Amino acid sequence: MHWMIYAGVAIVLWGVNGLFMKLGTNRVSARSMVIWVTAGFVVLLPWMWKLTTLQGLSSRVIFVGLLAGAVNGLGNWAVFACLEKGAKASVAIPLTALYPLCTVALATVFLNERPTKLQWIGIVLAVAAGAMLSYEPAPAAPKEQVSCAP
Amino acid sequence: MQTDHGRLPIWLWYAFLCIFWWGLWGFLSKIGSGTANPLQMQILFTLGMLPVAIGMLLHMRGRLDRERIGVSYGFLCGIATGLGTLGYFAALRTQDASVVTPLTGVFPILTVALAFVVLRERLNKVQMGGMLLALASIVILST
Numbered sequence: 001m002h003w004m005i006y007a008g009v010a011i012v013l014w015g016v017n018g019l020f021m022k023l024g025t026n027r028v029s030a031r032s033m034v035i036w037v038t039a040g041f042v043v044l045l046p047w048m049w050k051l052t053t054l055q056g057l058s059s060r061v062i063f064v065g066l067l068a069g070a071v072n073g074l075g076n077w078a079v080f081a082c083l084e085k086g087a088k089a090s091v092a093i094p095l096t097a098l099y100p101l102c103t104v105a106l107a108t109v110f111l112n113e114r115p116t117k118l119q120w121i122g123i124v125l126a127v128a129a130g131a132m133l134s135y136e137p138a139p140a141a142p143k144e145q146v147s148c149a150p
Numbered sequence: 151m152q153t154d155h156g157r158l159p160i161w162l163w164y165a166f167l168c169i170f171w172w173g174l175w176g177f178l179s180k181i182g183s184g185t186a187n188p189l190q191m192q193i194l195f196t197l198g199m200l201p202v203a204i205g206m207l208l209h210m211r212g213r214l215d216r217e218r219i220g221v222s223y224g225f226l227c228g229i230a231t232g233l234g235t236l237g238y239f240a241a242l243r244t245q246d247a248s249v250v251t252p253l254t255g256v257f258p259i260l261t262v263a264l265a266f267v268v269l270r271e272r273l274n275k276v277q278m279g280g281m282l283l284a285l286a287s288i289v290i291l292s293t
Contacts, residue, residue: 003240015259020230040227065195068194069198087161090269093258106173130284
C-alpha cells in the first residue's frame with residue numbers, strides 16, 4: 001500500500017480520537033479515561049508482539065521506553081482533565097499538539113541540540129498559537145438594570 | 151486569555167501540564183529510538199502506561215467509572231491512537247520521517263472539524279488564527 005494511505009489512516013484515527021476524548025470525558029472522569037484508554041492500548045499489545053520482540057534491547061533503552069510510556073500516560077491524564085474542566089476539544093487538541101515545543105526545549109537543554117532557524121520560527125509560532133488558542137473573552141458583565149422607580 | 155479574577159482558567163493549566171508530559175515523552179522517545187525500532191518503542195510505551203493506570207485505579211480506590219458509553223469512548227481512544235500510530239509507523243517504512251511526521255501532525259484539523267459538526271463548538275476569530283499558527287508550528291517542529 002502507498003505510504004500516503006497509511007499516513008491518512010493515522011490522521012483520521014488521531015483526528016477522530018480527539019472527538020472521542022471529549023465525548024468520553026463528558027461521561028466519565030479523567031482518571032477513569034486514563035484506565036480505559038490504557039486498556040485500549042493493551043488490546044493491541046499481542047498483535048504488536050507478533051510483529052516484533054524486545055530481544056536485543058539494552059536495559060537502558062527498555063527503561064527509557066517504559067519511562068516514556070509512563071509520562072505519556074500522565075500526559076493523557078492531563079489532556080482528559082483539561083477537557084473535563086471545560087476546554088473545548090477544538091481548542092484543547094490543537095493546543096496540546098504543540099508539545100514538540102517542549103521536546104525541542106528539552107533537547108536544547110539536555111542534548112545540546114541547537115534549534116535551526118526554521119525551528120526558531122516554529123517555536124515563535126507555537127507560543128503565539130498557544131496564546132491565541134487559549135483566548136476566550138470574558139463574558140460581558142450584566143448591564144445595570146435601569147430602574148424607573150423614583 | 152479568559153481570566154477568573156486575573157487567573158488563568160484551570161483547564162489551561164492542565165493543557166500546559168499535558169504539553170510538558172507529552173514533550174518529555176517526545177524527548178525520551180528521541181533518546182530511545184536510537185536503538186529501538188518504532189514498534190518496540192510502542193510496546194514499551196504501552197507497558198509503561200500500565201503503572202500510571204494502576205496508580206490511578208488505586209488512587210480512586212477501585213471506584214472506576216463504568217458508564218457504558220463513556221467507557222466505550224475511552225476504549226476507542228486507546229485503540230484509535232494505537233492503530234493510528236501503527237499506520238504512522240507503516241508510512242515511515244517507505245517514506246522519510248521528515249515528510250510523514252509533519253503531514254500526520256495536521257490531525258487536529260479533523261478534530262476541530264468534527265467538534266464543529268458533532269459538538270457544535272465554535273472558535274472565535276483569534277482562536278481560529280491560533281489554530282492555523284499551531285498547524286504551521288506543528289509542521290515546522292515535526293521536521
